[in-house]
Amino acid sequence: MSLLGRALLLLALLAAAYAVGAALLSRQGGRRSLQRSAERAVYAVCALVSASALLMIGALVTDDFKLRHVAEYSSSTLALKFKISALWASQAGSLLLWAWIMSCYAALAVWLNRRRSRELMPVVTAVLMVIAGFFLVMLSFLSSPFETLAVAPAEGRGLNPLLQNEYMMAHPPLLYLGYVGLAIPFAFAIAALVTRRLDTQWIGYIRRWTVVSWLFLGVGILLGSRWAYHELGWGGYWAWDPVENAAFMPWLVATAFLHSVMVQERRGMLKVWNMVLVILTFILALFGTFLTRSGIVASVHAFGESTLGPFFLGFILVALGGSLALLFTRLPELRSRHSLESYISREAIFLYNNLLLVGLAFAVFWGTIFPVITEAVQGEKITVGVGFYNQVAMPIGIALLILTGVGPLIPWRKASGRQLLRRFAVSAGIAVASIPVLALLTDAWDNVWAGVVFTSAVFVTACVTGEFLRGTRVRHALGGVSWPGALVQLVQRNRRRYGGYIVHLGVVILFIGLAGSNAFTTERDFALKKGERGEVAGYTIVNEGFTRTRTDHKGSVTVQLGVFEDGERVATLRPARDFYFADQQPSTEVALDSGPSRDLYAVLGGLDEQGLARVSIFVNPLVMWLWIAGVVIFAGGLVAAWPGPRVRRQEQESPSALTGVAR
Amino acid sequence: MRFSIALALAAVLGGWLIWTSIGGSLETYASPAQLSTVAPGETIRLNGLVSEAPADAAERAQSAEGLTFWVQEKFDASKKVKVLYRGSVPDAFRTRREVVITGKLENGAFVAKRNSLVTLCPSKFSDQPAAASPEKDTN
Numbered sequence: 081m082s083l084l085g086r087a088l089l090l091l092a093l094l095a096a097a098y099a100v101g102a103a104l105l106s107r108q109g110g111r112r113s114l115q116r117s118a119e120r121a122v123y124a125v126c127a128l129v130s131a132s133a134l135l136m137i138g139a140l141v142t143d144d145f146k147l148r149h150v151a152e153y154s155s156s157t158l159a160l161k162f163k164i165s166a167l168w169a170s171q172a173g174s175l176l177l178w179a180w181i182m183s184c185y186a187a188l189a190v191w192l193n194r195r196r197s198r199e200l201m202p203v204v205t206a207v208l209m210v211i212a213g214f215f216l217v218m219l220s221f222l223s224s225p226f227e228t229l230a231v232a233p234a235e236g237r238g239l240n241p242l243l244q245n246e247y248m249m250a251h252p253p254l255l256y257l258g259y260v261g262l263a264i265p266f267a268f269a270i271a272a273l274v275t276r277r278l279d280t281q282w283i284g285y286i287r288r289w290t291v292v293s294w295l296f297l298g299v300g301i302l303l304g305s306r307w308a309y310h311e312l313g314w315g316g317y318w319a320w321d322p323v324e325n326a327a328f329m330p331w332l333v334a335t336a337f338l339h340s341v342m343v344q345e346r347r348g349m350l351k352v353w354n355m356v357l358v359i360l361t362f363i364l365a366l367f368g369t370f371l372t373r374s375g376i377v378a379s380v381h382a383f384g385e386s387t388l389g390p391f392f393l394g395f396i397l398v399a400l401g402g403s404l405a406l407l408f409t410r411l412p413e414l415r416s417r418h419s420l421e422s423y424i425s426r427e428a429i430f431l432y433n434n435l436l437l438v439g440l441a442f443a444v445f446w447g448t449i450f451p452v453i454t455e456a457v458q459g460e461k462i463t464v465g466v467g468f469y470n471q472v473a474m475p476i477g478i479a480l481l482i483l484t485g486v487g488p489l490i491p492w493r494k495a496s497g498r499q500l501l502r503r504f505a506v507s508a509g510i511a512v513a514s515i516p517v518l519a520l521l522t523d524a525w526d527n528v529w530a531g532v533v534f535t536s537a538v539f540v541t542a543c544v545t546g547e548f549l550r551g552t553r554v555r556h557a558l559g560g561v562s563w564p565g566a567l568v569q570l571v572q573r574n575r576r577r578y579g580g581y582i583v584h585l586g587v588v589i590l591f592i593g594l595a596g597s598n599a600f601t602t603e604r605d606f607a608l609k610k611g612e613r614g615e616v617a618g619y620t621i622v623n624e625g626f627t628r629t630r631t632d633h634k635g636s637v638t639v640q641l642g643v644f645e646d647g648e649r650v651a652t653l654r655p656a657r658d659f660y661f662a663d664q665q666p667s668t669e670v671a672l673d674s675g676p677s678r679d680l681y682a683v684l685g686g687l688d689e690q691g692l693a694r695v696s697i698f699v700n701p702l703v704m705w706l707w708i709a710g711v712v713i714f715a716g717g718l719v720a721a722w723p724g725p726r727v728r729r730q731e732q733e734s735p736s737a738l739t740g741v742a743r
Numbered sequence: 744m745r746f747s748i749a750l751a752l753a754a755v756l757g758g759w760l761i762w763t764s765i766g767g768s769l770e771t772y773a774s775p776a777q778l779s780t781v782a783p784g785e786t787i788r789l790n791g792l793v794s795e796a797p798a799d800a801a802e803r804a805q806s807a808e809g810l811t812f813w814v815q816e817k818f819d820a821s822k823k824v825k826v827l828y829r830g831s832v833p834d835a836f837r838t839r840r841e842v843v844i845t846g847k848l849e850n851g852a853f854v855a856k857r858n859s860l861v862t863l864c865p866s867k868f869s870d871q872p873a874a875a876s877p878e879k880d881t882n
């Protein structure tokens with residue numbers, strides 16, 4: 081099994097190396113057959129890596145403890161689904177997952193473009209296979225998942241209990257689908273630079289890849305937060321931990337790119353900037369992997385120090401240096417067709433949005449590597465606290481939120497004062513009118529920052545809804561279709577635009593959740609005997625007794641808490657504490673009562689001999705909206721990325737049609 | 744031209760925001776042995792091993808008195824500092840586990856910020872798990 085796995089990976093490496101050579105050689109004299117051979121090699125890499133990954137999954141499922149990976153991260157008692165997800169529990173396993181996704185993406189990209197972009201594809205193939213090759217080298221020579229033990233143990237050590245849940249089954253693969261997907265736009269950008277085909281065509285090819293990778297990355301991040309919220313028991317979902325930042329930075333820069341690319345398509349501006357963003361996004365995705373694998377920055381995830389750091393750093397530096405040098409030599413060909421005509425125009429707003437997003441990414445980057453820098457410069461490791469991130473992210477976030485409403489309504493090139501007044505008067509009026517309503521009927525304005533966020537949210541919702549209304553009205557008047565029919569038609573005819581607006585509405589919901597849960601959380605500790613009660617944020621908590629259970633695996637204690645508001649029972653919480661005998665480790669089981677206005681979140685610290693339960697209760701307002709926002713953003717992203725029937729047909733007919741339609 | 748002005752303005756504003764934000768939030772990493780060199784009142788991220796974790800750590804950390812435990816230097820058990828902690832205790836908290844705690848030194852004891860205890864788990868994600876794992880002794 082081990083030998084076969086290693087052989088498959090080595091063969092994949094050889095095939096990748098061949099693909100690079102053949103693809104590059106095919107550029108000389110346009111040898112199509114050689115490029116076709118390179119493309120077949122890409123499919124072969126995909127098949128070989130898939131086979132090795134499936135082999136590893138097979139080993140996990142059949143408890144082949146001869147393999148170190150299986151012995152260290154699985155056990156015969158583990159549920160089947162967790163045996164499969166143990167694939168990415170180890171470093172070597174997660175590298176294998178990366179290589180697997182990379183090779184499948186590469187094969188898909190090559191296949192989708194097999195009849196078009198003949199000039200770009202050889203370089204794209206070569207770049208993708210170099211990246212895949214890098215991971216295959218690591219898997220073959222540095223950190224093999226198929227390493228064997230001298231003596232196979234009778235039982236494996238099992239999967240960390242924290243990882244035994246559905247979120248951890250979905251979060252890492254989704255994150256990787258995002259990270260790795262960003263390699264495709266990167267490869268196309270490099271190909272455009274190498275071949276000097278610097279028009280907007282390459283951008284048309286990668287638009288959908290970028291949206292989909294961006295979506296996966298975003299949903300992956302959100303699922304990671306949800307996992308932390310449900311499993312870790314500290315009442316929060318985001319801690320600006322280096323590993324969280326590692327995923328957040330490429331997502332921010334990719335968001336910037338998704339917007340600025342429209343300026344290039346429409347006005348032929350920001351070409352250099354877009355190249356920089358594409359390169360930076362992929363470099364940051366690599367850097368994220370490096371951060372989590374190298375142990376260079378202490379983190380909650382703290383995967384321990386690994387030997388792969390220098391290799392990763394080397395690869396990142398080569399990729400960054402190489403791409404920037406290439407970009408530099410092509411600068412004269414990337415000159416803009418137009419210049420910025422006004423500070424108040426669609427392109428200017430996109431520019432501001434980009435500066436804010438990239439600025440935030442830079443601040444996060446700076447904060448993340450700060451300890452490394454101070455240690456190198458001062459010999460003292462100094463880090464920045466959560467306060468730094470919040471202080472920077474809050475104003476930038478609010479500015480971005482407002483722009484999600486302003487951007488779509490501002491015309492290209494320049495806007496006159498009268499235009500602005502006409503387009504924003506209603507939305508701004510609604511926002512201003514909402515202030516007293518919010519202040520009187522809710523607690524929204526008890527915290528100024530939160531108040532600003534909520535009011536901005538009203539403004540943006542009014543702006544975006546207005547856009548939908550106007551479009552639907554026009555369609556209704558023109559076509560004689562019903563109102564809902566007109567709305568569906570509107571979105572269908574311009575998926576990218578209206579999908580984007582749905583995403584914007586999702587962002588508004590996200591900010592509402594962020595503001596609510598950051599500004600108004602209440603946390604209290606209680607020590608309650610049976611029948612005793614405590615008060616938190618208007619709720620009365622009553623200890624209604626406990627149960628203890630014991631199996632061969634674990635012992636559990638559960639405390640039942642009745643939650644009352646104005647004398648009426650609103651929830652029953654059953655926080656528990658398990659103790660796993662095999663790991664000699666307790667496991668906190670959070671009890672959660674989720675609702676649209678607030679989450680009640682209970683953590684059991686322990687239960688003493690006299691039946692005194694120590695519990696922490698968090699009242700976290702509006703957290704549910706974070707997850708709802710995730711769904712809305714995902715739906716909007718799908719609408720934007722989904723190929724319409726019209727586009728599909730035209731793509732087949734002529735390769736250049738795509739850019740025209742995609743606009 | 745307008746493009747450059749917007750860029751320059753953004754750089755200045757961004758730089759200022761980062762500069763002012765970084766000032767108030769600095770936290771210095773220190774091991775128990777390094778604590779003596781730290782200026783009083785400075786926020787510290789204490790990094791070391793848990794000398795002996797009480798079985799009911801999570802319970803104590805929620806009590807009025809708080810959880811008290813000792814954190815020792817990684818390779819020298821004689822250098823240690825007493826830590827007072829309140830808030831949530833990670834499940835992986837146990838004797839000989841590496842931890843990072845944010846707080847301040849007060850009268851020779853380390854008073855931690857609420858919910859700031861982080862455990863580092865070296866056993867599950869390094870490339871040499873068997874060698875790096877403190878769990879081997881306990882299992």
